[in-house]
Amino acid sequence: MPELRWNPILKRWNIISDKRQDRPVLPEDSCPLCPEVLEVPRDDYYVVTFENRFPSLERNPEEPNIAGDSFYRVRENRGVCEVILYSPEHDVSPAELRLERLEDLIAVWRDRFTELAGEDFIDYVYIFENRGREIGVTLDHPHGQLYAFPFIPPLARRSVESAESHYQETGACIFCRVLTKELNFGKRIIWEDENFVAFVPFYARLPYEVHLYPRRHFTTIAELNREETSSLAKGIKTILNKYKSLFPIDDFPYITSFHQAPVDGEDHSSYHFHLEFYSLQRAEDKIKYRAGVETGTSTFISSLSPEKMADDLQGVEVKAGETDEDG
Numbered sequence: 001m002p003e004l005r006w007n008p009i010l011k012r013w014n015i016i017s018d019k020r021q022d023r024p025v026l027p028e029d030s031c032p033l034c035p036e037v038l039e040v041p042r043d044d045y046y047v048v049t050f051e052n053r054f055p056s057l058e059r060n061p062e063e064p065n066i067a068g069d070s071f072y073r074v075r076e077n078r079g080v081c082e083v084i085l086y087s088p089e090h091d092v093s094p095a096e097l098r099l100e101r102l103e104d105l106i107a108v109w110r111d112r113f114t115e116l117a118g119e120d121f122i123d124y125v126y127i128f129e130n131r132g133r134e135i136g137v138t139l140d141h142p143h144g145q146l147y148a149f150p151f152i153p154p155l156a157r158r159s160v161e162s163a164e165s166h167y168q169e170t171g172a173c174i175f176c177r178v179l180t181k182e183l184n185f186g187k188r189i190i191w192e193d194e195n196f197v198a199f200v201p202f203y204a205r206l207p208y209e210v211h212l213y214p215r216r217h218f219t220t221i222a223e224l225n226r227e228e229t230s231s232l233a234k235g236i237k238t239i240l241n242k243y244k245s246l247f248p249i250d251d252f253p254y255i256t257s258f259h260q261a262p263v264d265g266e267d268h269s270s271y272h273f274h275l276e277f278y279s280l281q282r283a284e285d286k287i288k289y290r291a292g293v294e295t296g297t298s299t300f301i302s303s304l305s306p307e308k309m310a311d312d313l314q315g316v317e318v319k320a321g322e323t324d325e326d327g
Contacts, residue, residue, distance in 0.1 A: 003064035006073035095240035132253025175272030195231035205300035
């Protein structure tokens with residue numbers, strides 16, 4: 001039975017989910033995300049969302065299978081896990097989606113975020129995509145996920161607290177300061193337009209890490225205006241096409257991660273909405289593994305400098321509108 005268990009040393013919740021053991025892993029006979037198969041019993045679709053059949057968090061959870069106490073705390077894993085299918089085409093990569101479809105996908109992300117943010121048992125809504133078997137995907141079909149947490153996850157909480165403390169000390173946004181520093185330096189910028197800037201951050205920790213920041217300060221995807229939605233689609237497409245063309249490999253592995261203010265009812269106006277992209281592919285034939293030091297101490301070691309990563313990505317010539325799934 002799934003539940004949340006409290007780590008009293010690190011002061012964080014861990015999710016225990018036995019159901020995850022039963023989820024399909026790279027089935028060879030059929031894809032459950034294609035039309036007319038298990039998850040979507042229709043002959044076609046455009047963009048589809050549904051609740052995960054093997055969730056880490058459940059809207060109506062059962063009772064935990066173990067009793068906790070004031071030290072070893074246990075609580076039900078109430079939350080929501082959703083799957084978002086980008087296209088009915090199994091073999092199209094997200095980099096190949098048309099800009100119009102990407103804009104529609106952003107609208108879906110925004111709608112799902114807004115609805116789940118309104119649930120009184122949700123404190124944080126996390127949108128993400130895992131792509132590539134090296135990352136650990138269990139289904140190749142182009143899709144992303146959404147986790148609506150009943151707590152603020154540790155990394156998000158640390159980021160939010162950093163933004164709030166910096167604002168209290170300086171009266172300014174720490175993310176806006178990072179963006180200004182990157183724009184002034186210039187050499188780590190890999191794409192920009194009038195609304196968004198993509199760059200390899202000064203402190204990049206993972207291979208070919210790219211952050212995509214809006215120039216305007218706002219806190220969540222719900223606040224995107226129409227022009228920013230179009231720019232965000234172009235930025236995402238450009239980054240993914242650069243990844244796709246960086247090495248001569250079949251499917252460049254990456255994670256797309258949305259970073260937004262919590263939805264716990266508190267004032268988080270100091271936070272700055274942005275996306276982060278990371279990979280484990282550090283060379284054509286080399287994968288980065290998170291081994292002893294990084295797993296045991298959470299201290300990251302990069303064999304690529306941020307400037308080298310930026311230079312490699314800058315050298316990949318792509319257009320935001322190139323290639324699409326409809327030919």
